[in-house]
Amino acid sequence: MNGNSMKKRWLSLYVENQDGVLSKISGLFSGKSYNIDSLTVGTTEDPTISRMTIATVSDDETFEQIKKQLNRLVEVIKVIDFTNIFVRMKEIMYIKVKRCTAEDKVECFQIAETFKAKVIDYGKDSLLLEFVQTATKNDAVVKLMKEEFKMIEVVRGGSVGIESISMMER
Numbered sequence: 001m002n003g004n005s006m007k008k009r010w011l012s013l014y015v016e017n018q019d020g021v022l023s024k025i026s027g028l029f030s031g032k033s034y035n036i037d038s039l040t041v042g043t044t045e046d047p048t049i050s051r052m053t054i055a056t057v058s059d060d061e062t063f064e065q066i067k068k069q070l071n072r073l074v075e076v077i078k079v080i081d082f083t084n085i086f087v088r089m090k091e092i093m094y095i096k097v098k099r100c101t102a103e104d105k106v107e108c109f110q111i112a113e114t115f116k117a118k119v120i121d122y123g124k125d126s127l128l129l130e131f132v133q134t135a136t137k138n139d140a141v142v143k144l145m146k147e148e149f150k151m152i153e154v155v156r157g158g159s160v161g162i163e164s165i166s167m168m169e170r
Contacts, residue, residue, distance in 0.1 A: 004059035004060040006058060006059055007057065007059075008037070008056075009063050010055055010082035010083050010087070010159075011052075011070070012052070012053050012080040012162075013051065013054065013079055013080070014044070014076075015041075015049070015051075015077060016048065016075045016077065017043055021075045024073065024075065025054075025075075026039065032066075034058065034062065034066055035057065036055070037056055038053070038055040039052065040052065040053045040159065053082075053089075053158070053160050055135075063083075067081065080163075082163075085163060086166075088164050089160070090132050091132075091133070091159040092131070092156070092157040093130075093131040093132075093133075094120075094130055094155045095131070095153070095154050096129075096152065096153040097126060097129070097145070097151070098126045099151050100125050100126055104149060108129065111129070111144070111145070115131060116131075116133065117130060117141075134159075138156065
């Protein structure tokens with residue numbers, strides 16, 4: 001590796017909405033031993049085009065290689081580097097808290113209020129919370145929930161992002 005520092009990078013790709021495109025792009029990463037921290041994909045306003053958001057950690061030189069290789073793929077329409085631009089970026093996360101006491105439930109509702117989460121399902125001894133916020137905030141929530149509760153189950157959807165209209169932070 002060269003002297004450039006390793007840092008979190010974000011890419012947004014417009015790709016043709018076809019079978020095999022996701023595996024081709026993820027294959028490009030794994031074939032070069034580039035790690036993907038997060039990858040989300042969904043259709044756009046045009047059903048023939050999908051948008052991918054990819055998070056990776058790399059140095060400058062490796063990241064430039066990744067962008068060049070992605071641009072070479074026929075199915076890739078456009079590559080946008082989100083790393084140093086103002087982006088609105090959120091990730092959906094669900095946390096199920098199991099084996100709750102009455103006190104645990106009260107604490108869950110307080111955490112939900114603090115982190116602008118929703119309690120979306122509720123049982124005799126469990127709660128399901130939905131968080132839609134930055135990956136960094138979700139990391140902090142997971143850490144807190146692991147410390148506070150005996151049994152939790154976490155599912156994260158990966159970040160999606162769009163260029164900001166105003167110059168607000170991520």
